Amino acid sequence: xxxxxxxxxxxxxxxxxxxxxxxxxxxxxxxxxxxxxxxxxxxxxxxxxxxxxxxxxxxxxxxxxxxxxxxxxxxxxxxxxxxxxxxxxxxxxxxxxxxxxxxxxxxxxxxxxxxxxxxxxxxxxxxxxxxxxxxxxxxxxxxxxxxxxxxxxxxxxxxxxxxxxxxxxxxxxxxxxxxxxxxxxxxxxxxxxxxxxxxxxxxxxxxxxxxxxxxxxxxxxxxxxxxxxxxxxxxxxxxxxxxxxxxxxxxxxxxxxxxxxxxxxxxxxxxxxxxxxxxxxxxxxxxxxxx
Amino acid sequence: xxxxxxxxxxxxxxxxxxxxxxxxxxxxxxxxxxxxxxxxxxxxxxxxxxxxxxxxxxxxxxxxxxxxxxxxxxxxxxxxxxxxxxxxxxxxxxxxxxxxxxxxxxxxxxxxxxxxxxxxxxxxxxxxxxxxxxxxxxxxxxxxxxxxxxxxxxxxxxxxxxxxxxxxxxxxxxxxxxxxxxxxxxxxxxxxxxxxxxxxxxxxxxxxxxxxxxxxxxxxxxxxxxxxxxxxxxxxxxxxxxxxxxxxxxxxxxxxxxxxxxxxxxxxxxxxxxxxxxxxxxxxxxxxxxxxxxxxxxxxxxxxxxxxxxxxxxxxxxxxxxxxxxxxxxxxxxxxxxxxxxxxxxxxxxxxxxxxxxxxxxxxxxxxxxxxxxxxxxxxxxxxxxxxxxxx
Numbered sequence: 001x002x003x004x005x006x007x008x009x010x011x012x013x014x015x016x017x018x019x020x021x022x023x024x025x026x027x028x029x030x031x032x033x034x035x036x037x038x039x040x041x042x043x044x045x046x047x048x049x050x051x052x053x054x055x056x057x058x059x060x061x062x063x064x065x066x067x068x069x070x071x072x073x074x075x076x077x078x079x080x081x082x083x084x085x086x087x088x089x090x091x092x093x094x095x096x097x098x099x100x101x102x103x104x105x106x107x108x109x110x111x112x113x114x115x116x117x118x119x120x121x122x123x124x125x126x127x128x129x130x131x132x133x134x135x136x137x138x139x140x141x142x143x144x145x146x147x148x149x150x151x152x153x154x155x156x157x158x159x160x161x162x163x164x165x166x167x168x169x170x171x172x173x174x175x176x177x178x179x180x181x182x183x184x185x186x187x188x189x190x191x192x193x194x195x196x197x198x199x200x201x202x203x204x205x206x207x208x209x210x211x212x213x214x215x216x217x218x219x220x221x222x223x224x225x226x227x228x229x230x231x232x233x234x235x236x237x238x239x240x241x242x243x244x245x246x247x248x249x250x251x252x253x254x255x256x257x258x259x260x261x262x263x264x265x266x267x268x269x270x271x272x273x274x275x276x277x278x279x280x281x282x283x284x285x286x287x288x289x290x291x
Numbered sequence: 292x293x294x295x296x297x298x299x300x301x302x303x304x305x306x307x308x309x310x311x312x313x314x315x316x317x318x319x320x321x322x323x324x325x326x327x328x329x330x331x332x333x334x335x336x337x338x339x340x341x342x343x344x345x346x347x348x349x350x351x352x353x354x355x356x357x358x359x360x361x362x363x364x365x366x367x368x369x370x371x372x373x374x375x376x377x378x379x380x381x382x383x384x385x386x387x388x389x390x391x392x393x394x395x396x397x398x399x400x401x402x403x404x405x406x407x408x409x410x411x412x413x414x415x416x417x418x419x420x421x422x423x424x425x426x427x428x429x430x431x432x433x434x435x436x437x438x439x440x441x442x443x444x445x446x447x448x449x450x451x452x453x454x455x456x457x458x459x460x461x462x463x464x465x466x467x468x469x470x471x472x473x474x475x476x477x478x479x480x481x482x483x484x485x486x487x488x489x490x491x492x493x494x495x496x497x498x499x500x501x502x503x504x505x506x507x508x509x510x511x512x513x514x515x516x517x518x519x520x521x522x523x524x525x526x527x528x529x530x531x532x533x534x535x536x537x538x539x540x541x542x543x544x545x546x547x548x549x550x551x552x553x554x555x556x557x558x559x560x561x562x563x564x565x566x567x568x569x570x571x572x573x574x575x576x577x578x579x580x581x582x583x584x585x586x587x588x589x590x591x592x593x594x595x596x597x598x599x600x601x602x603x604x605x606x607x608x609x610x611x612x613x614x615x616x617x618x619x620x621x622x623x624x625x626x627x628x629x630x631x632x633x634x635x636x637x638x639x640x641x642x643x644x645x646x647x648x649x650x651x652x653x654x655x656x657x658x659x660x661x662x663x664x665x666x667x668x669x670x671x672x673x674x675x676x677x678x679x680x681x682x683x
Binding site: 003004020021023024025027028031032034037039068069079081082085175178181184185186187188189190191230232270271272 | 313315316319323327334338344347350469488549
């Protein structure tokens with residue numbers, strides 16, 4: 001990747017459309033070798049950005065889904081205790097002696113996502129996606145500092161692993177909790193805005209190739225209007241794509257068709273939202289003249 | 292172009308506008324500028340934004356600083372117009388003009404630094420625009436004045452002191468448990484997981500304690516005609532709760548309006564403006580009982596469960612008192628504490644004779660006066676105080 005237009009073109013070939021800001025953020029993350037923290041509303045394409053980046057760079061995507069109570073043994077590494085016990089039993093049966101140095105070796109190490117990314121030995125660095133970091137505890141953020149800062153992991157029994165080719169790290173956050181400044185300082189940051197109607201239409205066109213052009217135009221324009229309503233959970237891009245693919249699968253060509261209210265569950269996720277969205281649907285009564 | 296000088300000067304301006312950019316960010320920007328061709332304003336803008344801004348709340352300030360540096364020769368781009376954060380009525384204060392005028396005193400350095408701290412003492416009669424510092428006594432005097440005698444700026448200053456009162460927020464015990472060396476219970480799961488390392492002998496006991504979470508708060512404010520004098524102050528009260536804690540806030544007169552998203556805005560003035568726009572039935576009649584019932588039935592009714600509920604109203608209700616009693620009984624069963632703020636309660640010789648008020652009173656933990664900011668601070672203290680058998 002030589003320039004940020006190149007990034008845009010490459011992501012374009014894997015059907016992920018980016019604006020200038022995201023293209024620059026991804027380009028700098030790859031070129032400077034710094035982690036990239038993406039924030040934005042749910043369903044705006046944060047996770048999809050990491051997936052598309054992995055496809056564009058033609059490297060594997062290593063994904064770590066964060067949750068409350070996530071610890072080092074699930075994210076970094078874990079010793080394989082069963083195999084260690086077996087080795088001890090075998091050694092006892094053979095009459096040989098085993099020391100600490102024999103038990104804590106790379107053979108007994110179980111790699112988890114982050115260590116796997118550090119020790120990855122492919123031709124190109126992998127993309128590591130640390131998804132929804134705001135769901136993990138504060139302690140876990142602190143655990144990540146060494147890795148984010150130096151792309152290294154220290155295992156007390158073995159020593160420090162340093163990545164030969166630092167992985168491209170993408171962190172996503174739904175902004176449900178304020179992340180610590182120390183974490184933010186180690187990352188580049190980009191806030192993904194919800195795109196305008198024209199861009200939404202372009203993205204949906206790529207994601208659902210089978211959908212008719214008037215349908216895409218109507219739905220994206222309708223979703224734009226729905227987002228202005230006071231909903232508990234405003235529909236994002238992912239929901240819009242779901243909806244258009246549902247409508248396309250049903251063979252619907254126009255939003256006034258009677259099947260449409262039954263598909264609203266793809267963009268409205270609570271009963272109150274569903275009522276509001278159905279009420280906002282254009283009615284069939286005035287032919288051609290939508291509100 | 293001297294990249295280092297440019298980056299340092301830009302970071303310095305950002306810092307003065309309130310961004311927390313430091314040496315790391317400066318280094319990132321310099322390296323970014325060296326890999327980006329940096330031919331267009333767009334490229335410089337995005338590389339600076341990606342490297343310097345580390346949180347969404349800082350974007351507005353960054354936009355201002357960047358526009359201040361670059362907008363003389365290059366017109367605004369489309370992406371910035373689309374950004375709702377860049378609206379001109381935003382009240383972020385940036386001391387840019389003053390900063391450039393002072394840069395001459397910095398020994399010829401290409402950037403402007405903060406003025407030395409001794410300068411202020413040497414020349415107290417400096418004509419630079421200064422922030423008038425509120426003395427505690429001045430605030431205290433304001434706090435005892437009725438709301439209708441205060442102007443918008445005074446309300447904002449008092450709201451800030453109110454926010455400081457919310458520092459210690461009561462917590463509730465949740466059903467989750469977290470590991471803690473001083474916990475009372477032994478965590479079976481983690482102890483056994485640890486025991487795997489010791490041939491399933493539980494050598495180290497791992498203890499746990501219940502997780503405590505901040506207790507939710509729900510505020511309901513009357514914005515009807517009879518509460519006209521207090522509405523602005525109560526909006527500030529609601530905003531303080533909505534921003535400092537995760538409170539749900541509602542305004543009502545004839546219908547119920549949820550103001551939580553509007554009032555969460557970081558800028559006080561914007562938040563109040565949004566909220567005033569959202570409330571369409573301001574200064575009309577009051578239907579307290581129907582609105583409480585509507586809240587209980589709405590999707591947000593669940594937020595009342597175990598919550599601290601604060602109702603601010605004078606109790607003038609056009610619904611029959613039986614409805615009020617029924618709604619308050621339901622609310623009482625669902626909430627942890629119910630506190631009623633009545634602007635008239637502080638008046639001499641006040642007695643809750645209004646039908647709605649007297650119907651609601653048996654279901655409230657406390658009724659407190661709320662005609663001045665001093666009253667509000669007292670009310671907040673009562674609300675946050677540990678519960679001492681007030682439900683008996």
